[in-house]
Every structure is written in C-alpha cells, then in structure tokens.
Amino acid sequence: MDISTVIAGTRFDNPVFLASGIVDETLKSVERAIKSGAGAAVTKSIGKDERPGYAPPIISELPTGMINAVGLANPGIDDFIDEFRTSKLKEKIVVSIFGKDSEEFLELAKRVQEVGFKTVELNLSCPHVKGYGSEVGEDPDLVEEIITELKNKTNLKVWAKLTPNVTHIVDIAKAAEGADALVLINTVKAIGVNIWARKFSLTNGIGGYSGPGIKPIALRAVYDVYRETGKEIIGVGGITSYEDAIEFILLGAKAVQVGTAIYYKDFQIFNEISQGIINYLEKEGFENLQEIIGLMVR
Amino acid sequence: MKFSEIASAKKIGKDFFELSFSIDSEVKPGQFLMIWVPGVKEIPMSVSNLKNPITISFKAIGETTRKLSTMREGQRIFYRGPYGNTFPEPKGRAAYVAGGTGIASLLPLIRIHPGDVYYGLRTAEDIVYGEIVNFVSTDDGTLGFKGNVVDLFIKEDKEYDEVFVCGPEPMMKYFHDKIDRRKYGKIYYSLERLMKCGVGICDSCSINGFRVCKDGTVFEHEQLDMMDEFGTVRRAESGRRIFLK
Ligand SMILES: Cc1cc2nc3c(=O)[nH]c(=O)nc-3n(C[C@H](O)[C@H](O)[C@H](O)COP(=O)(O)O)c2cc1C
Ligand code: FES
Numbered sequence: 001m002d003i004s005t006v007i008a009g010t011r012f013d014n015p016v017f018l019a020s021g022i023v024d025e026t027l028k029s030v031e032r033a034i035k036s037g038a039g040a041a042v043t044k045s046i047g048k049d050e051r052p053g054y055a056p057p058i059i060s061e062l063p064t065g066m067i068n069a070v071g072l073a074n075p076g077i078d079d080f081i082d083e084f085r086t087s088k089l090k091e092k093i094v095v096s097i098f099g100k101d102s103e104e105f106l107e108l109a110k111r112v113q114e115v116g117f118k119t120v121e122l123n124l125s126c127p128h129v130k131g132y133g134s135e136v137g138e139d140p141d142l143v144e145e146i147i148t149e150l151k152n153k154t155n156l157k158v159w160a161k162l163t164p165n166v167t168h169i170v171d172i173a174k175a176a177e178g179a180d181a182l183v184l185i186n187t188v189k190a191i192g193v194n195i196w197a198r199k200f201s202l203t204n205g206i207g208g209y210s211g212p213g214i215k216p217i218a219l220r221a222v223y224d225v226y227r228e229t230g231k232e233i234i235g236v237g238g239i240t241s242y243e244d245a246i247e248f249i250l251l252g253a254k255a256v257q258v259g260t261a262i263y264y265k266d267f268q269i270f271n272e273i274s275q276g277i278i279n280y281l282e283k284e285g286f287e288n289l290q291e292i293i294g295l296m297v298r
Numbered sequence: 299m300k301f302s303e304i305a306s307a308k309k310i311g312k313d314f315f316e317l318s319f320s321i322d323s324e325v326k327p328g329q330f331l332m333i334w335v336p337g338v339k340e341i342p343m344s345v346s347n348l349k350n351p352i353t354i355s356f357k358a359i360g361e362t363t364r365k366l367s368t369m370r371e372g373q374r375i376f377y378r379g380p381y382g383n384t385f386p387e388p389k390g391r392a393a394y395v396a397g398g399t400g401i402a403s404l405l406p407l408i409r410i411h412p413g414d415v416y417y418g419l420r421t422a423e424d425i426v427y428g429e430i431v432n433f434v435s436t437d438d439g440t441l442g443f444k445g446n447v448v449d450l451f452i453k454e455d456k457e458y459d460e461v462f463v464c465g466p467e468p469m470m471k472y473f474h475d476k477i478d479r480r481k482y483g484k485i486y487y488s489l490e491r492l493m494k495c496g497v498g499i500c501d502s503c504s505i506n507g508f509r510v511c512k513d514g515t516v517f518e519h520e521q522l523d524m525m526d527e528f529g530t531v532r533r534a535e536s537g538r539r540i541f542l543k
Contacts, residue, residue: 022499022500022501023498023499023500023501023504023509024501025500025501025502025504025537026501026504026507026533026537028504028506028507028527029501029504029507029509031507032507044501044537050534050536050538051536052534052535052536053494053535053536055339055340056332056339056340056341056493056494056495057299057332057334057339057340058494058495058500059494059495059497059499059500060299061299061378061497070494070500073494073502073535073536073537074536074537075534075536075537075538075539076536076538079538079539082539083539194299194336194376196301196374196376197301197334197336197374197376199336199337201299203339259499260499262498262499263497263498263499266498266512
C-alpha cells in the first residue's frame with residue numbers, strides 16, 4: 001500500500017512526521033525519530049541567539065494532554081548548524097526557525113540552506129514568548145513579508161506554522177499564501193493553576209495546550225483553511241492514533257505531525273500510525289493515501 | 299502534580315538532608331520523582347527509600363535544594379512521578395560504587411541485596427550513611443583511600459556478578475573506561491543529567507538519542523559503549539553542547 005505523500009513537490013515515504021519541539025533538540029534524537037518510522041522530523045525551533053528557556057516546571061500534565069512553556073530554549077543557530085550539518089538524513093529533517101522580523105528569519109533560513117537542508121518550518125505561532133512566535137504570527141502583514149522574503153531570497157521549501165490563537169485563522173492563512181505549505185496548528189494559549197500551592201502550574205504562567213484536548217480545534221482549523229485556500233496542509237494537534245491522523249487527512253491534510261503523543265506512546269507511535277493507515281486504506285477499499293486526502297471537503 | 303505532607307525532615311550530614319513523605323504509587327529501585335518547590339523550581343530527585351513514607355536524600359547546593367532543606371514536618375511537598383526505568387534486582391555477589399549524592403539512588407538496592415559498598419567523597423566531613431559503607435575514598439585523603447573511588451575499586455580488585463554505579467558523570471565515565479570489563483558480570487549505571495520535563499519529550503537530558511529520564515536512568519555498560527557523548531558532551535539549558543575534553 002502506497003502511503004507516500006508529496007508536499008510542495010517533495011516526496012515523503014509516509015505522512016507521519018515528528019512535530020517541532022518534542023524530542024528534537026539534539027541531532028541523535030531527531031534521527032532516532034526518523035529511524036523509528038517518522039516520514040520526516042521537524043527540529044526544535046531555532047533562533048539567532050542561544051536561549052536557556054524558562055526554568056522548570058516547563059510542562060504540566062493534564063488528563064487531556066499537557067500545557068508547556070519551554071520558552072523557545074535553543075542553542076542558537078551557530079551551535080545548531082555545527083551539530084546538525086553532519087546528518088546524512090537531511091532530506092527528512094525540516095528545520096524550524098523563529099525570529100522577530102523578516103530580516104532574522106532570512107538570516108536563519110540562509111544558514112540552514114547553506115548546509116544542505118531543503119525545507120524550513122516557520123514558527124509563527126509559539127504562544128508563550130514575548131516578541132516571537134504568535135506575536136509575529138498574529139500580524140498578517142508581517143507574516144506575508146517574512147514568507148515573501150524567504151521565497152524570493154532562498155531556494156528553500158517554506159512551511160508556515162500558524163497559531164490557532166487568532167480570531168480568524170483563515171485571514172492569517174491567506175497572508176501566508178506564498179508559503180509552500182501550512183502547518184496547522186501550534187499549541188492553544190492556556191493557563192494551569194495549582195490550587196494547593198496557589199501558584200501557576202508553569203514557571204511562566206502562560207503556556208501552550210497540546211494533546212488530545214486540542215484535536216477538535218486543530219481539525220476545525222485544517223478544515224476551514226483547506227476549504228478557503230486549497231493550500232497544502234500538514235495537520236497537527238492531539239494526534240495519538242491512526243484514526244486521529246485519518247480525520248485530519250479526510251479534511252485536507254496531506255500529512256500529519258505528532259508531538260505530545262510521544263509522551264503517551266513513545267517513538268513507536270510513527271510505525272503504529274503508518275500501519276494503522278495502511279490497514280484502514282486496505283479495509284476501506286482505497287488504492288493509496290492520495291484518494292482520501294480532502295475527501296470530505298470536495 | 300501531586301502533593302504530600304512531609305512526615306519527617308532530617309539533617310544527616312554536612313549540607314545533607316532527608317525528607318520523608320507518603321506517595322500514592324509504587325516506586326522501584328532507580329526511579330526518580332520530579333520535585334517542585336513553588337516559587338523556585340522543579341528538579342529530579344532519586345528515591346533513597348522506597349517504602350512509604352518514601353525518602354529523598356539530597357545535598358543543599360542549589361536554590362531549590364536549599365529551599366527543600368528548610369522544609370519541616372507537616373509542610374506540603376509537590377511531586378510528580380515516579381519516572382524512569384529501574385535497576386534489575388541483583389542475584390549474585392554485588393558491588394555498589396557511589397560518588398557523592400549518587401549514593402541515594404543505590405540505597406534501595408543495597409537494603410534489598412547487601413553487597414560491597416564503595417563510596418567516594420571529597421573530604422571526610424561529607425560522609426553520610428557511613429554504617430553501610432565498606433570502602434571509602436576521599437579526594438583529600440582525610441578518610442579512607444586518598445584518591446577517587448574508581449581507583450579504590452580497582453585497587454581492591456574483587457570479582458562481582460553485578461556492579462551498580464551512580465555518581466557524577468565524569469566519575470562514571472572514568473569507571474566505564476578504566477575497569478577491566480571481564481572481571482564483572484553485569485554493570486549498571488544510573489545517569490544524572492539536566493532534566494526539564496522528566497517524561498521524555500523535551501530532549502534536554504539526551505545522550506546520543508537516549509533520554510536519561512525515559513530510556514534510563516539506568517543503562518548497561520554496553521549501552522554506554524555506544525554513546526560517544528557520555529562523559530564528553532554535556533548540554534546547557536539551551537541545548538548547546540559543552541565539550542568536556
Ligand atoms: C513541549 C513542547 C514543545 C514545543 N515546542 C515547539 C517549538 O519549539 N516550535 C513549534 O513550532 N512548536 C512547538 N510545540 C508545538 C507542537 O509542535 C505542536 O504544534 C503542538 O504540540 C500540537 O501537537 P500535539 O498535540 O501533537 O503535541 C511544542 C509542543 C510541546 C508539547
Ligand atoms: S528531561 Fe525532558 S526528555 Fe528527559
């Protein structure tokens with residue numbers, strides 16, 4: 001059964017990818033995800049300068065997922081390049097980058113391109129760091145400018161990862177129309193409270209909600225954006241099983257990313273979902289994955 | 299995040315403390331808890347006594363452990379876990395090789411299955427759990443063998459079916475590289491690294507793709523053979539590599 005998928009002209013063996021920020025700060029972990037069956041793996045978001053991130057607690061476990069405020073911890077582009085440049089799996093590694101303006105994004109993208117990576121994912125959506133992520137991604141003009149800059153001045157495939165924390169995600173998606181693909185969604189802005197300590201659950205107070213609880217929100221975003229823009233979409237948010245993945249695909253996603261599911265099922269999640277998709281397609285009488293992409297939206 | 303009331307708080311040595319409290323799940327040898335001090339930080343801590351009320355043993359060296367050391371009976375302690383894999387139960391002649399606070403994670407096994415305990419310290423006044431220690435070394439020679447515990451272990455030259463090692467990474471690396479592997483059956487190491495999430499998703503504790511919090515903390519000697527970052531590359535809070543040699 002062929003479950004390969006093509007995103008912006010790039011073919012991936014299977015449509016189950018590792019999402020940015022989950023076991024992907026170190027090269028060996030990223031490669032482990034790929035060797036465990038991920039069709040591609042997105043790195044932790046990398047910025048220009050080193051950031052230690054917030055002090056723990058950086059995650060708070062919930063019955064329906066978790067809230068995190070890692071704080072864009074990253075080694076900075078220099079050390080990142082130094083570590084990742086040696087990888088033989090670059091075709092399957094997508095580098096997530098974040099910056100405060102188009103200049104920073106461009107500088108990062110050029111560095112990534114220089115060492116042979118083919119695709120970047122723009123983090124326009126982290127909900128818990130001032131001046132970055134969703135603060136950039138909520139501004140349609142800035143989103144458009146960043147993407148135009150990168151498309152004009154690099155040869156990279158550009159995936160734009162959007163935030164659900166806006167009134168009209170379709171407006172942002174339209175501003176990001178120049179991107180090769182859209183990644184929907186990043187975490188949902190959230191707060192956790194510990195009543196016995198009378199403190200926020202996370203050091204940063206505000207965090208991002210991920211895991212099964214946000215799946216319906218992500219599905220809605222994928223559906224609306226696919227219907228309104230017809231863009232190539234990668235669905236992410238609360239996927240922990242093949243059934244979840246197929247829901248996204250039926251609504252228009254060409255691939256999915258899994259993050260928090262690693263916490264529930266560890267690295268075997270990739271093969272589990274791929275195998276589940278294969279069985280589903282066979283059982284339901286489809287010839288390949290392509291046949292069900294966007295099936296419910298036509 | 300759960301919480302419990304502290305059943306007892308003791309100072310057992312220089313800057314060394316024990317807190318005991320009951321928890322609602324079973325802890326196995328080698329496992330750890332994430333302990334949260336509201337307003338300060340959350341840190342991993344191995345469990346030194348597994349039966350309720352369980353015990354954590356620590357040196358007050360950082361902001362969080364210093365705050366913990368001021369906590370008293372009846373106060374709330376916040377935790378999540380237990381997390382991590384476990385030491386297998388020893389079956390034969392066992393040796394325990396600890397450096398500094400590394401003794402804490404070996405204590406449950408030592409109680410279940412007594413064996414030779416080697417303990418390395420900086421100086422005599424750092425001694426804790428002296429009653430269970432068979433061989434002691436100090437860096438300055440103020441107690442026992444002068445030098446490090448690995449050299450002491452090698453000098454004693456005994457044979458063991460199982461060896462359990464826990465201490466600072468440079469000490470474990472030295473042990474790993476220096477000992478005559480053929481003299482011992484299985485060798486297990488409990489690793490310590492910076493940990494932010496404790497549940498295998500943040501990658502801050504990873505060594506060559508092995509997460510100390512989830513794939514460990516316990517690794518076999520032969521697994522460490524495959525980790526060229528063990529003892530040579532540390533990670534800053536940002537994930538930046540810090541080369542040790
Ligand atoms: C601990 C953690 C760290 C994350 N870090 C990033 C990040 O650096 N960049 C990014 O674009 N998304 C980040 N995300 C968001 C995920 O990539 C994903 O969009 C979100 O978690 C929803 O998917 P999930 O429910 O499968 O986890 C992070 C999520 C988590 C849980
Ligand atoms: S502490 Fe987060 S992966 Fe180990």
